[in-house]
Amino acid sequence: MFSLLGIVLISGFPVLIGGLMEGELRLSEYLSSLQGVLKEIWPLQEFSVMNLRTGREMFLFPTIAEYILYSLQILFLAFAAAAAFALAFTVLTMLLSEKARERVKLFLYFLESLPDLLIIMAAQLGIIFIYLKTDVLISKIAVVGGDRIYWLPVLCLAILPMIQLYRLCMLTFQEEERQMYVELARSLGFSKVFIVWIHMFRNAIISVFFQSKKTIWFMLSNLFVLELMFNMPGIMLFMRDNMSPEVFLVAIFSFFLPMFLLYSVGEWFFLRHFRGKEVA
Amino acid sequence: MWKQPYFAIGFSLMALLLFGSFAFEWIFGNVPKQIFFIEENGRAVEGPPISPKWEFPLGTDQYGYDLFGKIMLGGKYTIIAALAVAAIRMLIAVPFGYLLGTYLQKHRAWIGGLADSLHYIPLTLFAAYVLYPVLWMPPEGFANGVWERIAIQVVLMSLLTMPVVAVLVGNEAALLYRKEYVLASRVLGAGRFRIIRKHLYPQMREKLAVLYGQQVMETFIVMAHLSLLNLFLGGTKVSYDPLFGDPPMSISYEWAGLFGSTFRYLQGAPWLPLYPVFFIALAILSVSFMMEGYLRSKNPQVKKRKGIASPSENIVEWNKEQLREKMIRLKNPHDL
Numbered sequence: 001m002f003s004l005l006g007i008v009l010i011s012g013f014p015v016l017i018g019g020l021m022e023g024e025l026r027l028s029e030y031l032s033s034l035q036g037v038l039k040e041i042w043p044l045q046e047f048s049v050m051n052l053r054t055g056r057e058m059f060l061f062p063t064i065a066e067y068i069l070y071s072l073q074i075l076f077l078a079f080a081a082a083a084a085f086a087l088a089f090t091v092l093t094m095l096l097s098e099k100a101r102e103r104v105k106l107f108l109y110f111l112e113s114l115p116d117l118l119i120i121m122a123a124q125l126g127i128i129f130i131y132l133k134t135d136v137l138i139s140k141i142a143v144v145g146g147d148r149i150y151w152l153p154v155l156c157l158a159i160l161p162m163i164q165l166y167r168l169c170m171l172t173f174q175e176e177e178r179q180m181y182v183e184l185a186r187s188l189g190f191s192k193v194f195i196v197w198i199h200m201f202r203n204a205i206i207s208v209f210f211q212s213k214k215t216i217w218f219m220l221s222n223l224f225v226l227e228l229m230f231n232m233p234g235i236m237l238f239m240r241d242n243m244s245p246e247v248f249l250v251a252i253f254s255f256f257l258p259m260f261l262l263y264s265v266g267e268w269f270f271l272r273h274f275r276g277k278e279v280a
Numbered sequence: 281m282w283k284q285p286y287f288a289i290g291f292s293l294m295a296l297l298l299f300g301s302f303a304f305e306w307i308f309g310n311v312p313k314q315i316f317f318i319e320e321n322g323r324a325v326e327g328p329p330i331s332p333k334w335e336f337p338l339g340t341d342q343y344g345y346d347l348f349g350k351i352m353l354g355g356k357y358t359i360i361a362a363l364a365v366a367a368i369r370m371l372i373a374v375p376f377g378y379l380l381g382t383y384l385q386k387h388r389a390w391i392g393g394l395a396d397s398l399h400y401i402p403l404t405l406f407a408a409y410v411l412y413p414v415l416w417m418p419p420e421g422f423a424n425g426v427w428e429r430i431a432i433q434v435v436l437m438s439l440l441t442m443p444v445v446a447v448l449v450g451n452e453a454a455l456l457y458r459k460e461y462v463l464a465s466r467v468l469g470a471g472r473f474r475i476i477r478k479h480l481y482p483q484m485r486e487k488l489a490v491l492y493g494q495q496v497m498e499t500f501i502v503m504a505h506l507s508l509l510n511l512f513l514g515g516t517k518v519s520y521d522p523l524f525g526d527p528p529m530s531i532s533y534e535w536a537g538l539f540g541s542t543f544r545y546l547q548g549a550p551w552l553p554l555y556p557v558f559f560i561a562l563a564i565l566s567v568s569f570m571m572e573g574y575l576r577s578k579n580p581q582v583k584k585r586k587g588i589a590s591p592s593e594n595i596v597e598w599n600k601e602q603l604r605e606k607m608i609r610l611k612n613p614h615d616l
Contacts, residue, residue, distance in 0.1 A: 006397025106572075113568040115501055117508075117539070118557050125550055213399060220402035225505050229543075239405065240509065248409065256400040 064238065068254040070148060071234035075223055076258070077150070078157035079216060085158070086165035087205075094173055094196045105170060112163045116222045120156045120229050127152070148233070153226050160222065161215045168211055172204040179203075206270050216259060287573025293566035294359070297559070301355035313346040341542065341552055351559055354533030359563060361434055361513055361534070362503065366495035368438035369445060374488060376442075377449025378480060381457060382472045388450060395443035403498075404505035407440055415511045426532075430513060437499065445491065452487065453480050486578050493571040497564050504560055507540025535560050 093104050131137050176182065177200065185195045224236040231237075239251045281287055340346050380388055398406070414432050424432075453476075456462065462479050470478070503513065510516055513534045535556045542552035 006394045109572065110565060110568060113497065113561065113564040115504055115557060115561050115564065117504055118554075118561055121546060121550075121554060121557065124546065125554075217399045217403070220400075221404045221502075221505065224402045224404050225508060228508050236402065236405065240408075252401055259400060 064235070064250065067233060067235045067238045068251070070232070071223065071227070071236060072254070072258060074150070074153055074157065074226075074232070074234065075216075075219060075255075078154045078223075079161065079219060081154060082158040082162040082165055082215075082219075083212070086162050086169055087201075089162075089166050090169035090173055091196055091201070093170065094177075094200075095192055105167070108163050108166060112160065112167070114160070116156075116160055116225060117229075119159055120226060123152060123156050124229070149230065153230050153232060157219060157222055157226055161219050164215050164218065165208070165212060168215075169204065169208055172207050172211075173200055176200045176204045209266055209270070213259075213263065220255060281574060281577040284573035284577040286569050286576060290566040290569025290571075290573060293562065293569070297355050297563060297566070298359050301352055301359075304349070304352035305356075308349065313349055347538075347552065347555060350533045350538060351535065351556060354535050354538060354556075355559070357430075357513055357532045357534035358500070358503065358536060358560070361430070362496050362499040362563070364434050365438045365499045366492055368435060369442050369495055370488065370492050372438070373442045373445035374449055376446040378453050378476050380446060380450030381453025381480070382476060385454060385457075388447075388454065391443075392447050392451075395447045398441065398444050403441065404502055404509075407437060407502055407506055408509050408511055410436055410440065411506070411511055415516055417516055433513065437502065441495075441498075445495070448491070449484070449488070452484060456480050456483055486575070489574055490571055493567050493574075496567050500560055500564050500567075503534075503536040504539060504557065507536035508543060510540060512537035512540065 093101050096104070127137070173196075182195055182200060185199055186192075223234070226232070227234040227236045228240070235251050235254060239247055341350065380391060384391070411433060414429060414436065456479065457475070462475055465475060465479065506512075513532060513536060538556040539553050539560070542549075542556075545552045546554075
């Protein structure tokens with residue numbers, strides 16, 4: 001809940017910074033701007049923003065909500081894809097021998113240092129190149145007009161988080177591998193695939209889940225760049241065009257709420273799971 | 281540390297980029313070569329932007345400036361700024377984190393929650409939001425000088441995620457604080473400061489080094505992202521001329537700015553945005569090489585573990601074989 005307070009506090013920051021630039025601390029103005037923001041937002045249906053591009057007032061529902069929905073779709077599709085691929089690759093590499101595993105890990109570790117910008121540009125240029133060579137347009141590289149593109153941005157957004165999650169998974173799985181029960185299962189003659197998939201997977205997934213919050217944070221930043229480079233009609237682009245404390249607050253809450261729900265439900269689920277185990 | 285090949289490669293790459301940048305300015309001056317067209321047999325065949333050629337390894341920009349020269353000149357700003365941002369962030373966050381982990385343990389919960397709110401805000405957007413009043417040139421010109429602006433930007437960028445790092449360090453310190461040896465030294469009468477100095481800091485030195493490397497990498501990326509919004513290191517020169525307005529320009533030739541101001545040319549002249557980003561990637565790669573090398577030099581467990589693991593596995597295999605033999609014998613007692 002303190003996170004909520006933190007977000008509200010941050011939305012008024014530019015007033016403070018602007019004051020600091022002129023060498024004065026504008027605390028009272030900061031507080032009053034916070035007050036104004038909260039007052040402005042309260043009846044959510046009536047909340048509206050002056051759109052700088054069209055010069056008209058825009059209401060939160062349904063206009064802005066549409067932007068938010070599109071961004072959230074892309075974000076969570078990419079996260080799901082990244083998580084699925086990362087887990088699949090982890091299970092596969094766990095089946096490899098120790099030596100090959102180290103090599104794969106090292107390779108992916110250096111792949112991780114590629115900036116997301118490079119990946120997005122490479123994807124765009126690659127599609128243009130294929131189009132020029134074969135006349136097949138695999139996907140649109142930018143949004144023009146009202147249509148939406150899905151799979152290319154999702155792919156671009158998913159690659160780096162996938163590598164991050166993969167590293168995380170590998171660390172937890174390898175930690176898990178040293179536990180006693182794995183040795184026991186092995187001595188009982190279970191195959192490696194079975195142990196990794198049934199036993200280790202269940203235990204490791206919990207700790208991966210709790211640490212994946214940071215990956216989503218990283219993805220938020222990437223999503224912003226992605227919307228900019230693909231010209232996607234998402235909330236980030238909207239926020240850039242209409243920068244004001246109110247929009248900032250609404251946009252951040254729109255990310256905060258689903259993430260908060262996801263992690264609360266996850267926590268509740270896993271904790272219940274644990275307790276059930278302990279009783280049984 | 282220096283004998284680790286990974287660290288050596290990363291360090292020499294970084295040093296090459298940094299000192300190459302200073303040497304380039306010292307030798308060729310601080311204005312890159314400018315060329316207006318390329319002649320072949322007396323005819324102009326290509327005007328700016330000129331694509332990469334033997335003479336101009338990275339091509340030229342839309343005004344005919346040599347891109348290689350620009351990148352070499354700009355490297356020092358980008359690299360030093362990223363290192364400085366991460367260093368200042370660590371310098372503030374680490375003492376604060378230790379305070380949090382030792383003196384302020386009761387308050388850790390709510391401070392952590394407050395810092396956690398940063399996890400829901402896209403870092404780039406937050407940085408842009410905070411830095412916009414500093415970096416965007418108002419119509420009447422900047423109120424303060426370039427170096428002042430760079431200093432303000434570096435400090436602000438380091439403060440942005442400082443709370444997150446501080447809480448991270450604090451959690452780690454609090455974990456270590458509960459270890460037996462800390463308890464033992466407390467029983468022997470050590471103060472909290474002595475515990476930090478003698479136990480917590482040496483225990484966490486490697487983790488802090490890795491954290492620093494991660495911060496440097498993150499800073500590079502945030503700077504590149506900011507440049508997409510036309511917020512460049514040291515301020516953005518905006519032309520308010522309604523008729524012949526130049527596009528927003530970076531004041532120095534730093535890499536992020538080179539990328540951001542040329543991103544629109546991605547399809548026509550892909551080398552213009554690609555090479556600066558490529559150099560940023562190189563810098564990030566060199567940092568990650570250094571981190572990997574540093575870790576390997578500090579705990580060469582990879583080799584050791586292999587050495588222990590492989591014989592023990594042999595023993596298991598051998599036992600299995602033996603077992604199987606015995607079982608077979610048990611199964612067919614007539615053979616004996």
